Amino acid sequence: MHSWDPRIEGMPKAELEKVQYRLLKTLVYRLYSFSDFYHARMKEAKVHPDDIKTLADIRLLPFMYKSDLRDNYPDKLFCAPQNDLVRYHVSSGTTGKPTVVGYTQKDLDLWTTSLARALTSCGIGKGDVIQVSYGYGLFTGGLGLHYGAERIGATVLPTSVGNTERQIELMQDLKATAIACTPSYLIHIGEAAERMGVSIQKDTHLRSAIIGAEPWSETMRTRIYETMGVRAYDIYGTSEISGPMFSECSEQKGIHIWGDIAIPEIIDPETGEPLPPGEHGELVMTVLQKEALPMIRYRIGDLTQIFDEPCPCGRTHPRIRRISGRVDDMLIIRGINVFPSAVEHAILSIPELSGHFMIEVDRKGSLDDMLVRVEMAPEALSDKINDLINIKRKVEHTLKNALNVAVQVDLSEPGSLPRFEGKAKRVIDRRVF
Amino acid sequence: MQGEYIIKQISIFSENKPGRLAAIAEALEKSNVNIYAFSIAEANSFGVVRALVDKPDDARSVLEKLGFAVQFTDVIAVRMKDQPGGLHEVAEILGDAGINIEYAYAYSGKEAAVLILRVSQAGEAISKIQAAGGSLLRESDLG
Numbered sequence: 001m002h003s004w005d006p007r008i009e010g011m012p013k014a015e016l017e018k019v020q021y022r023l024l025k026t027l028v029y030r031l032y033s034f035s036d037f038y039h040a041r042m043k044e045a046k047v048h049p050d051d052i053k054t055l056a057d058i059r060l061l062p063f064m065y066k067s068d069l070r071d072n073y074p075d076k077l078f079c080a081p082q083n084d085l086v087r088y089h090v091s092s093g094t095t096g097k098p099t100v101v102g103y104t105q106k107d108l109d110l111w112t113t114s115l116a117r118a119l120t121s122c123g124i125g126k127g128d129v130i131q132v133s134y135g136y137g138l139f140t141g142g143l144g145l146h147y148g149a150e151r152i153g154a155t156v157l158p159t160s161v162g163n164t165e166r167q168i169e170l171m172q173d174l175k176a177t178a179i180a181c182t183p184s185y186l187i188h189i190g191e192a193a194e195r196m197g198v199s200i201q202k203d204t205h206l207r208s209a210i211i212g213a214e215p216w217s218e219t220m221r222t223r224i225y226e227t228m229g230v231r232a233y234d235i236y237g238t239s240e241i242s243g244p245m246f247s248e249c250s251e252q253k254g255i256h257i258w259g260d261i262a263i264p265e266i267i268d269p270e271t272g273e274p275l276p277p278g279e280h281g282e283l284v285m286t287v288l289q290k291e292a293l294p295m296i297r298y299r300i301g302d303l304t305q306i307f308d309e310p311c312p313c314g315r316t317h318p319r320i321r322r323i324s325g326r327v328d329d330m331l332i333i334r335g336i337n338v339f340p341s342a343v344e345h346a347i348l349s350i351p352e353l354s355g356h357f358m359i360e361v362d363r364k365g366s367l368d369d370m371l372v373r374v375e376m377a378p379e380a381l382s383d384k385i386n387d388l389i390n391i392k393r394k395v396e397h398t399l400k401n402a403l404n405v406a407v408q409v410d411l412s413e414p415g416s417l418p419r420f421e422g423k424a425k426r427v428i429d430r431r432v433f
Numbered sequence: 434m435q436g437e438y439i440i441k442q443i444s445i446f447s448e449n450k451p452g453r454l455a456a457i458a459e460a461l462e463k464s465n466v467n468i469y470a471f472s473i474a475e476a477n478s479f480g481v482v483r484a485l486v487d488k489p490d491d492a493r494s495v496l497e498k499l500g501f502a503v504q505f506t507d508v509i510a511v512r513m514k515d516q517p518g519g520l521h522e523v524a525e526i527l528g529d530a531g532i533n534i535e536y537a538y539a540y541s542g543k544e545a546a547v548l549i550l551r552v553s554q555a556g557e558a559i560s561k562i563q564a565a566g567g568s569l570l571r572e573s574d575l576g
Binding site: 385 | 442444446447448474475476478479480481483500501502504506535536551
């Protein structure tokens with residue numbers, strides 16, 4: 001086994017659990033003492049740091065929710081002063097307020113370390129050229145993988161997302177051996193290369209792909225291997241826990257969650273009760289050493305299962321299976337999380353619209369295409385087409401700002417979109433993964 | 434009296450998909466509304482149908498009952514010579530006066546060709562056209 005940190009990654013389970021317990025205990029004491037939010041939450045749950053006597057006692061601790069981040073926008077949950085922060089990342093929230101994550105230098109170091117282990121476990125290292133085709137900027141994917149790849153001594157080609165023909169030229173000319181991007185973008189690259197008369201398999205050096213941030217399947221893995229000759233590895237993370245952090249190893253048998261960095265749990269999404277290993281349920285994450293925005297039992301909302309037996313690769317840390325779905329109605333559009341509630345919030349802020357809307361999601365080629373049908377308010381109608389085009393542009397612009405992803409907008413006639421009694425079904429998702 | 438030359442156009446917002454114009458036309462036929470002139474402006478997924486009709490109020494109420502979004506818009510109608518240069522004559526008057534034409538469409542009227550104009554300043558357009566010797570139609574002249 002080639003590891004970034006053989007001592008930690010192959011640490012006997014009992015010893016790893018001791019490390020986890022020590023880190024958890026430290027975290028709980030620190031937050032009980034220094035975080036008003038966690039102090040109040042623990043008081044409310046009638047749990048004191050002294051009650052945490054074993055690792056399993058983590059279940060006594062209260063959950064943290066995405067809504068807590070929204071309610072404390074932008075930085076009220078931060079446990080580090082601004083002058084200790086070295087970066088912010090921002091993702092769209094469930095309503096108007098985005099989710100802001102701050103990082104201290106140590107937070108970035110741990111995130112990068114986690115990725116250094118992950119990339120090394122996929123067989124990537126010094127000598128590799130990694131094309132980072134995740135978006136750079138407020139989204140965590142681009143910069144996260146960038147730092148991780150630099151840490152292992154690989155050469156980074158920071159192409160970000162888009163401008164696909166140029167990406168393919170650079171991939172050829174600079175002999176990229178690995179790529180990090182969303183699964184749909186990888187397939188898009190494959191199709192674009194074919195149109196350019198370039199065979200990824202024969203005309204490039206690409207042999208592995210670190211793909212994630214959106215759902216994909218074993219069928220896609222096989223298709224990627226057969227059409228491009230590229231071995232694809234699943235990577236997992238969300239901005240709240242730092243960003244993409246954990247991946248499969250070269251065995252491709254589940255995602256290793258580094259136990260000294262995070263404790264994963266699976267709970268019943270209805271009751272909140274912990275489920276035994278192997279059971280399918282909602283993933284809850286505690287990030288053990290985060291300074292700026294600590295996370296105890298954060299309910300990410302992804303569905304999966306944990307399996308604890310050691311991996312054939314020799315690593316002892318728990319693994320999770322590929323994410324199978326969501327507990328809520330969150331959509332993932334070209335790797336970006338989109339909550340229908342955020343769409344609604346944006347639409348209600350536009351006086352030219354009635355407030356009714358529908359979301360339709362399709363795959364155009366290999367890329368996600370999200371269409372938002374909005375209804376005009378009768379008083380905003382105009383006989384001049386330019387006025388209508390301007391309203392459409394305004395809606396597109398408002399949604400792009402709110403969601404961090406470009407969507408199509410269609411203006412519909414007043415009264416033409418469906419009205420719902422009870423729970424609204426505003427999303428039609430026709431994608432097949 | 435400029436007001437008598439302001440004509441009520443019905444403007445109908447419509448999604449750009451098969452059958453919408455047929456639905457509008459059928460509704461007008463059933464309520465015995467005659468269409469003098471009409472045009473369609475389109476942008477990708479939606480459009481605006483604009484029409485001059487003999488009974489605008491009836492047309493509006495029947496279309497609204499069907500769920501269409503309908504507005505009245507003030508336009509003016511100018512007689513043109515039905516020969517080369519006819520349009521030039523009218524357009525030049527407005528151009529010289531610095532009045533912008535938002536949109537226009539035309540039909541071949543009984544006595545002369547008619548140009549329907551949507552302009553930003555209808556009152557001023559009427560004065561300029563009259564001052565230049567042009568001839569405008571009242572709503573009652575349309576048929």
